[in-house]
Amino acid sequence: MKMIIDELKSSNGHLMIGGVDSTVLAKKYGTPLYVFDVEKIRKQIRSFKTAFEKNQLKNQVSYASKAFAVKAIYQVMKQEDVHVDVVSGGELYTALQAGFPSEKISFHGNNKSAAELKMAVENHVGVIILDNFLEISLLSQILKATEQKVKVMLRLTPGISAHTHKYDQTGQTDSKFGFDVESGQAKQALKLVLADPNMEILGIHAHIGSQIFGTQGFVLLAKKMIEIAKSFQSELNYWPEVINLGGGFGISYTDDDDPITADTFITQISDELKKVCQNVPEIWIEPGRSIVGPAGYTLYSIGSRKDIPGLTSYLSVDGGMGDNIRPALYQAKYEAVVANKMDQENQETVHIAGKYCESGDILIENLVLPKTKPGDILAVLDTGAYGYSMAMNYNRNPRAAVVFVENGQDKLVVRRETYADLIKLDGDY
Numbered sequence: 001m002k003m004i005i006d007e008l009k010s011s012n013g014h015l016m017i018g019g020v021d022s023t024v025l026a027k028k029y030g031t032p033l034y035v036f037d038v039e040k041i042r043k044q045i046r047s048f049k050t051a052f053e054k055n056q057l058k059n060q061v062s063y064a065s066k067a068f069a070v071k072a073i074y075q076v077m078k079q080e081d082v083h084v085d086v087v088s089g090g091e092l093y094t095a096l097q098a099g100f101p102s103e104k105i106s107f108h109g110n111n112k113s114a115a116e117l118k119m120a121v122e123n124h125v126g127v128i129i130l131d132n133f134l135e136i137s138l139l140s141q142i143l144k145a146t147e148q149k150v151k152v153m154l155r156l157t158p159g160i161s162a163h164t165h166k167y168d169q170t171g172q173t174d175s176k177f178g179f180d181v182e183s184g185q186a187k188q189a190l191k192l193v194l195a196d197p198n199m200e201i202l203g204i205h206a207h208i209g210s211q212i213f214g215t216q217g218f219v220l221l222a223k224k225m226i227e228i229a230k231s232f233q234s235e236l237n238y239w240p241e242v243i244n245l246g247g248g249f250g251i252s253y254t255d256d257d258d259p260i261t262a263d264t265f266i267t268q269i270s271d272e273l274k275k276v277c278q279n280v281p282e283i284w285i286e287p288g289r290s291i292v293g294p295a296g297y298t299l300y301s302i303g304s305r306k307d308i309p310g311l312t313s314y315l316s317v318d319g320g321m322g323d324n325i326r327p328a329l330y331q332a333k334y335e336a337v338v339a340n341k342m343d344q345e346n347q348e349t350v351h352i353a354g355k356y357c358e359s360g361d362i363l364i365e366n367l368v369l370p371k372t373k374p375g376d377i378l379a380v381l382d383t384g385a386y387g388y389s390m391a392m393n394y395n396r397n398p399r400a401a402v403v404f405v406e407n408g409q410d411k412l413v414v415r416r417e418t419y420a421d422l423i424k425l426d427g428d429y
């Protein structure tokens with residue numbers, strides 16, 4: 001079991017989150033419940049910033065908001081004075097409604113619609129990260145028609161395969177994202193952008209994937225981006241002001257995961273950049289999971305139990321794949337504890353089943369726990385990234401509420417969906 005657990009116990013054996021008793025939160029707001037320790041989020045952002053400062057690199061941290069995109073998190077990012085990236089009109093809308101400054105927003109996406117591009121231009125987003133040729137022409141038309149100018153970057157596919165789940169790889173040549181460097185698409189895109197008087201090209205971007213542990217892929221990417229910049233300079237007389245290296249820094253979900261600190265990542269990237277380039281551009285990164293993942297917990301109430309003699313036991317909880325699709329989609333592993341029995345000995349091994357009508361709805365296999373009874377609170381750890389943001393209403397289960405805790409105070413930041421919410425969009429026939 002992860003070392004962290006000892007730090008989280010209160011004297012009565014309850015799991016504490018951000019100075020608040022998690023069982024009190026479960027009672028107050030109901031379960032399933034996402035809980036975020038906001039101080040952890042702030043600390044992680046600051047560790048990226050500190051690492052850049054230590055290495056004396058001009059930089060920008062841009063939170064990849066797909067990991068968790070609700071108004072309150074954009075407000076925390078505003079307080080921490082970082083940028084954010086969005087990948088849809090919906091994320092952009094949420095950020096703007098939260099009062100997040102549009103000039104600090106980067107707009108990503110491999111199939112942005114004309115309407116989304118127009119929305120980004122009208123709201124003066126900081127930079128549009130162009131992903132394909134259709135988008136260049138759509139944006140060009142919009143800018144001409146509205147007589148506006150915008151900063152852009154080009155998303156490149158650098159031909160680097162990260163060591164992670166296939167669904168989490170994005171930098172390999174055979175990827176749906178970005179302009180391919182190898183075949184010359186990237187150069188062609190740059191020519192088009194340079195020729196457009198309404199587009200100001202800020203730099204180049206690449207993202208190799210998500211939940212990556214080694215530094216090797218990032219170091220390779222840094223080197224490759226400088227090579228690309230040099231070829232752009234010699235052939236098109238263009239040198240980027242910014243190189244954006246994307247996100248993807250891995251976190252520890254279980255003891256098998258060995259994450260690298262922000263300091264190690266940034267230092268190794270910085271060393272490589274300085275080795276291969278005298279005039280290092282401003283470096284941007286886009287961490288999502290590493291900023292919000294470890295700060296998140298999901299609290300569930302334990303319900304029914306099925307013991308199959310000689311085989312195994314299933315403990316069911318009141319949530320599952322609807323609030324955390326990651327185990328079903330990527331075979332992702334998690335750790336969990338019984339929040340009201342932190343001081344009790346582990347006594348048995350069980351599978352944690354969700355309540356959705358799918359055999360694949362198993363949140364954790366072979367979890368070692370104390371003896372439990374219905375009504376005990378199970379806390380799954382490190383669920384802050386890609387949990388709520390990928391939540392769904394399968395089986396017409398309402399989506400769970402989200403609570404932020406900090407300095408011993410709790411605040412509901414997303415209310416629980418009601419049954420009435422579920423039929424809000426339905427018409428009669």
Ligand SMILES: Cc1ncc(COP(=O)(O)O)c(C=O)c1O
Pocket residue numbers: 064067108170207209210211246247248249286287288289290385
């Ligand atoms: C372009 C881009 N930037 C940043 C991220 C964030 O990745 P992560 O949450 O792994 O840091 C992603 C997701 O993979 C991405 O596609």
Ligand SMILES: N[C@@H](CCCC[NH3+])C(=O)O
Pocket residue numbers: 066168170210211326330385386
């Ligand atoms: N949703 C993925 C990460 C996607 C990253 C975006 N390209 C996960 O939970 O691991």
